[in-house]
Amino acid sequence: ETGVTQSPTHLIKTRGQQVTLRCSSQSGHNTVSWYQQALGQGPQFIFQYYREEENGRGNFPPRFSGLQFPNYSSELNVNALELDDSALYLCASSQTGTWYNSPLHFGNGTRLTVT
Amino acid sequence: AQTVTQSQPEMSVQEAETVTLSCTYDTSENNYYLFWYKQPPSRQMILVIRQEAYKQQNATENRFSVNFQKAAKSFSLKISDSQLGDTAMYFCAFMKPAGLNTGTASKLTFGTGTRLQVTL
Numbered sequence: 683e684t685g686v687t688q689s690p691t692h693l694i695k696t697r698g699q700q701v702t703l704r705c706s707s708q709s710g711h712n713t714v715s716w717y718q719q720a721l722g723q724g725p726q727f728i729f730q731y732y733r734e735e736e737n738g739r740g741n742f743p744p745r746f747s748g749l750q751f752p753n754y755s756s757e758l759n760v761n762a763l764e765l766d767d768s769a770l771y772l773c774a775s776s777q778t779g780t781w782y783n784s785p786l787h788f789g790n791g792t793r794l795t796v797t
Numbered sequence: 798a799q800t801v802t803q804s805q806p807e808m809s810v811q812e813a814e815t816v817t818l819s820c821t822y823d824t825s826e827n828n829y830y831l832f833w834y835k836q837p838p839s840r841q842m843i844l845v846i847r848q849e850a851y852k853q854q855n856a857t858e859n860r861f862s863v864n865f866q867k868a869a870k871s872f873s874l875k876i877s878d879s880q881l882g883d884t885a886m887y888f889c890a891f892m893k894p895a896g897l898n899t900g901t902a903s904k905l906t907f908g909t910g911t912r913l914q915v916t917l
Contacts, residue, residue: 715904724801724888724907725842738895738904770840786905788842 686789688773694795695763703758703792705773712777713737714756715786716748719770731756760794768796799824799891803908810879811916817864818874818911820889826850830892831865831872832905837885845887848872879915886910 687706695701707714713732717725727740731750745761754775760767770793774786800823810816822831833845848856848865855863860880864873876883890905 717905722909724890724909725905727904727906730904740904772840772842774842786842786844791840793840 686773686775686787688771688789688792690792691790692793692795694797697763697765697796699763700759700761701763701794703760703771703773703794705756705758705775705789707754707756707775708787710777711775711787712754713775714750714754715774715776716756716758717772717774718742719772719791720766721769725772728758763796765796768794770794799826799829799893799906801889801891801906801908803889803911805911806909807912807914809914809916810876812879812881814879815875815877816879816913818876818887818889818913820872820874820908822870822872822889822891824870824891824893826893828894830894831863832890832892833861833863833872833874834888834890834907835883835885836888836910842888846874876913881915881917884913884915886912 686708689704715730716728719725728742729739730737734750747759749757770791772788772791774788776786802821829850831848834842835845836842846856846858846861848863855865860877862875888910889908892905895903
């Protein structure tokens, strides 16, 4: 079974630009969550998608948006980038109803640098 | 809102020795789950061990075990027979289960992490 894959691994953007990060879920997983991990901090929950709809959101502004596709892959979009958006963005997938026995499986993340 | 506190930013242990990482949390919930995740330089979060709050028995996974004190809201991780491959950031995390299509996600709330260095 394939794990969670994220692309790109690294990205450099300029303040004010827009960025799209991509995530392919682990096979059989239908729920995707995104986390932001600033340097030296623990990950913070951005939002979760289930059946192509947002199912819960953390304390992030609307310029952070997402999509989930029929194959359960997902995108994280960030508009009007700010310097504080520089972080590691982690995608995690899980299988509905078995999240405890098969909890979140994380990808290796995308390192975003905003200059 | 739940909070998770890890008061040890860095720790060091010699190979084959035992080390304990501390974690406290704050919640008004009665039903929840606690986790320890490991993040090596590869950046991937790897689940180490998990504990259900309603279970009094402490979870164990090979060399990893926890000391779960619900009343004290404490959840420490003990690593026995430390190995060089255990070198990583360790994060304690809390999860309150939630239903799907409710607008409330089963999200993890993480602490700030403890950097563990295993030395020869």
